[in-house]
Amino acid sequence: MADRGDVSGEITEEEVAGGGPEHTEPEPRGRESAPGRGHTLVVGAGMAGLAAADRLAEAGERVTVIEGQARTGGRIHSVHDWEGTVLDAGASWMHGDENNPLSALVRDTGVRTTAFNRTTETAYDPKGRRLLFDRHRRNMEDVNLLHEHMYWTTVGAGERESMEEGIDQALLDANLFRGRARDAKEIAHRLAEGDHGAEPEEIAFAAVASLHEFSGDDVVFPDGMSQLTDHLARGLDVRLEHVVTSIAHDGDGVRVAVDTPDGDETLTADRVLVTLPLGVLKAGQVAFEPGLPEDKTGAVERLGNGRLEKLFLRFDDVFWGDAEVLVHLGTEEGTWFHWYAAQRVLGAPVLICRNGGRAARFLAQMEEGEVVEHAMASIRTMFRKAPDPVDHLLTDWMEEPFARGSFSFNAVGSTDDDRTALAEPIGERVFFAGEATEVEHTATVHGAMLSGLREAARILG
Structure with a gap:
């Protein structure tokens, strides 16, 4: 979210003419690595990826967020097509507002919440x-x-x-x-x-x-849940319309191939955090070199993809x-x-x-x-x-190419061990987050956030 250009409390001529105070761009952050830190590529600008990127940047890590869509938020999508009314086409609820880890972020952003009666x-x-x-x-x-x-x-x-x-x-x-x-x-x-x-x-x-x-209470956001992901993305290097096609890793680092509006490009870094939805992993839209371990591919196959x-x-x-x-x-x-x-x-x-x-x-x-x-x-x-x-x-989330579904569920034949296997990093190069990697908080926004914070702590640790 942008900072206010004038904080004196006085009404400026610009505010009278423009209907509000002038806003400035947020300070860039996560653009350079601090001593002892490295460079992490984050695939996906949903709640999991941005929660991780926000934490990593604050700790001095250089962070580059890669997102295939032309917007941030992932399966959080606040639509402003109706004048004066914001529709949360994707995730919209905070389930239980007491002791919910998402509550702190809601307080930090100062967004309005309300519950259906x-x-x-x-x-x-x-x-x-x-x-x-x-x-x-x-x-x-x-x-x-x-x-x-x-x-x-x-x-x-x-x-x-x-x-x-x-x-x-x-x-x-x-x-x-x-x-x-x-x-x-x-x-x-x-x-x-x-x-x-x-x-x-x-x-x-x-x-x-x-x-x-x-x-x-289970609460919703009258002005849109995307305000939360917008807040986390402030000042970060987020590259939109960068579609990841492959992720390769070896002892020297990681290489992520992307299709951009300006052509194909390969980004390199010390490590990558993958927050792709389960539906995208099931569809095999991103190639891994070397291929994913058998326990991960089995988990992707067994877990259910809800609609x-x-x-x-x-x-x-x-x-x-x-x-x-x-x-x-x-x-x-x-x-x-x-x-x-x-x-x-x-x-x-x-x-x-x-x-x-x-x-x-x-x-x-x-x-x-x-x-x-x-x-x-x-x-x-x-x-x-x-x-x-x-x-x-x-909505049609199952046909959305960067979602391929709404959220994960434990299908008959799958267990919590599959989620644990999906969350396990590959060496010190490839990390995984997203609600599908959570055991106790699946299919929720706070679960996605917790998974991102979990992997940020693992990278920083």
Whole structure:
């Protein structure tokens, strides 16, 4: 983030004319190595890469960040296409704002946060009839009971056992049957698809107990989560539209081949930190010389690559009442289960829905206009006279060449050992970070940040 040019507290003529104080470029940092330090290339300007680069630069390391896209942020992407409204097309939540390591960065940047008011959550049945408050509360109590039984059952779970098997066993242990079992199972499925970007049949049941959660509110960023990565990138040597094609290393250092707008180039350094998303590694878009060790290639193959897509719908007016979270049960292929009403959070009549796993794959077979029509059919089941949206934004992270997916998950047949293997450096030359290399904080922004800080400490150590 830029520094203010005038800090006297007085209003200058430039501010009156330009609408704000003049900003200056941040001081360059990480451009030269301090005595005893070297040069690190960081592949990827997402949260993991920039958190590492920020820490390395502060410690006197020379750092060059290489990013294939024309922007920083990676799978954090704040879109400013709608006047006055910022949409986080990628990562958007800070899960638990108490004791979360991301909280310190949020405080440093001074960005605004807010939480959706879940006390207003309203649920509708498959025919669009609003559920009584007591009925929805009972459903959520049943889901919490289900999760509690699932947690303890994971103690003896094998790596070939799926979350679907765990859910079915938990339904029996919790003594849930008929309508209560149906609703609890559906909600558990939708929550799993949102958390892992995959269907319960694909998710390793043993992974349920390995995730670490923080207390406090789950908060979002009305002015965009990209402010966090912008802050970390300030003053660094970040080279955009530099697409890495190969990474080679030997006893003398590393050589990274890149395709740039000005042609092919090879960058050399003492070491490289690779923060490529799991989907990019699976696609084999970057060649390694020598090839990656077998434990790493096996981990890349076994770990799951989750898909979570968002649809933003903008309307002229709010027609859904005061509720900020809408739940729609019994929809086709589990689509449009959770709607977040952002009139208070974003200051505009916007509905946001996240579709993961089966729902995301089902919608991916449609044209964009058909997806919007399908969404509106669901909305009009709940609100008969809902008008057409005046604008929309639909994500497609699986087709994004520098992401190839939304986040990693432990697939059936994979274990936490695969994440540990993926994080292991190759000698003193090639290091690895990213949420896929984290065991307790997978698929989160704070997990990506922690992985970058972990590898920065390893390099500096």
